[in-house]
Amino acid sequence: MNLLQALFFPPEQPGGVSSMIPYLQERFRSSRWEMDLFWLPKRIRNKGREEIEFETFDWTVYGESPVVQKYIQTYRDYLWWTKLRMSKSYDLIHAHHPIAGLAMKKVFPDVPLIQSLHSSYERELILNGVIAEGGLEHRFLVSLYRELEQVSDRLMTVSRSFAEYMSAYTANPERIGVIPNGFDEKRFKPVPHDNGVPQLVTVTRLVPAKGLDTLFKACAELKSRGYEYVLHIIGDGPSRAELENLAQALGIYNETIFYGYTLHPEEFMPFFDIFVLPSRAEAFGSVFAEAALSCLALVGTNVGGIPEQIEDGVNGLLVKPDDEVALADALEKVISDPAYRYELSRSAWDKAKSLYSLTRVANELKKTYLQVQQEAKS
Structure with a gap:
């Protein structure tokens, strides 16, 4: 199976994703599996010009917010970079950031997509005093959960607690999968x-x-x-x-x-x-x-x-x-x-x-990838 791990930050960026995903390649290196990584370089800014539409909500209602405008432009940039650099075909894409998942599904609509959410961007912004709870930015960011559920073949996160948090913003919370991060x-x-x-x-x-x-x-x-x-x-x-x-x-x-x-x-x-x-x-x-x-x-x-x-x-x-x-x-x-x-x-x-061993998590991911691929074929 040809896999793509779609990141947002480069692999050397500190955080849970970078603690796991780059090290997965070694665990998937075999005749049955091939894995590539993809991310948006930091130097890519304000390149995308594509009109953005979501299936489940109208983002322009929140468009007067500079935070929302920046998020949408980053999504455009990721789309631009993906179309510019991605030509290889994949059997399955596993995205680890909302922008990565949304862009990949738009560019590769027929490829099964697993979307993992590793953190709550809106909660961090609220706690850091950047946005207000219930404000335009908060409502925009939580609307993305339903959109991700709509476009993903499997929606996943890293803890039961975060799955419960997401349940308030999704139509089928019982379908949210949980696989914790793994560590080499x-x-x-x-x-x-x-x-x-x-x-x-x-x-x-x-x-x-x-x-x-x-x-x-x-x-x-x-x-x-x-x-x-x-x-x-x-x-x-x-x-x-x-x-x-x-x-x-x-x-x-x-x-x-x-x-x-x-x-x-x-x-x-x-x-x-x-x-x-x-x-x-x-x-x-x-x-x-x-x-x-x-x-x-x-x-x-x-x-x-x-x-x-x-x-x-x-x-x-x-x-x-x-x-x-x-x-x-x-x-x-x-x-x-x-x-x-x-x-x-x-x-x-x-x-x-x-x-939390990487071996255990890699085995769980392999099972999930095979399940999603089989479901997509049936």
Whole structure:
């Protein structure tokens, strides 16, 4: 079977899709399977001129919004690039972004399309203060779920929580499939180490939706309780300067290290002790699975797909979002008790190896691809 994995961002872009899709090629390399990747290069801007129409709603109702206009233009650009560069025929296309799926179905209407949704763009924009809940942009973006359902042969996502979220915007929510992201076990190698001072780490985009302001306040509380630690911030984003100022104001700047964007954080993640990310929204939270495979203790929030990975008190700790005292209490538990921290990290590693291995996910995808291809023929 000739497969196309249609991405939006280049494979080196940080995130759950890039943690999985490029590594799938090796698992599909055989006489039965052939897989290509396709994405929109960053340099392609304002090339598309095609008129855009959707089957299930009129996007022009929301067209006065600059956010919607930019989204539509990006869709035009993806269409332009696809028509320019794609000539090979495929038996099945698996898209991992709404724009990628919509463009592929328009260019290749007779090829079966699986559409996977990995995150909620509208929720992130709302939490980051870019758009208002219930506004033009929000209504436009949630309308896309029904459109994707209409044009896809199979609509899928990465967690039960996100499938439930999507159900409010689709006609047949019971048909939404769930396959979590998978991770190449060979990339994650736990390393025995003994840090005299507990090392906390987070890997994330620096935006309000990730709750790093709550983390900093929790760390300030830990410091006031007399605990030593070092907090490592791996990632970059528009909130970096604001977060650096907050660390200064809270008196924790000396305990906090900002690394900026790092291409392969899994190479040195095993040398830390505790992974913490108090997200305000998370469709799946791939970094938790990556941290678990690195054998770190996990501390997260009970939102989105995170509770599907973390069973509180068994393989990590969960707290409510925006609760810095509860987060400080959870961190205190794993900082003050190395034996408990080790117990949590081992349980997290066992679960991640069992449920989120790339081999297991690749086998599930192969079954799905064969099913969809057979359904399309019948």
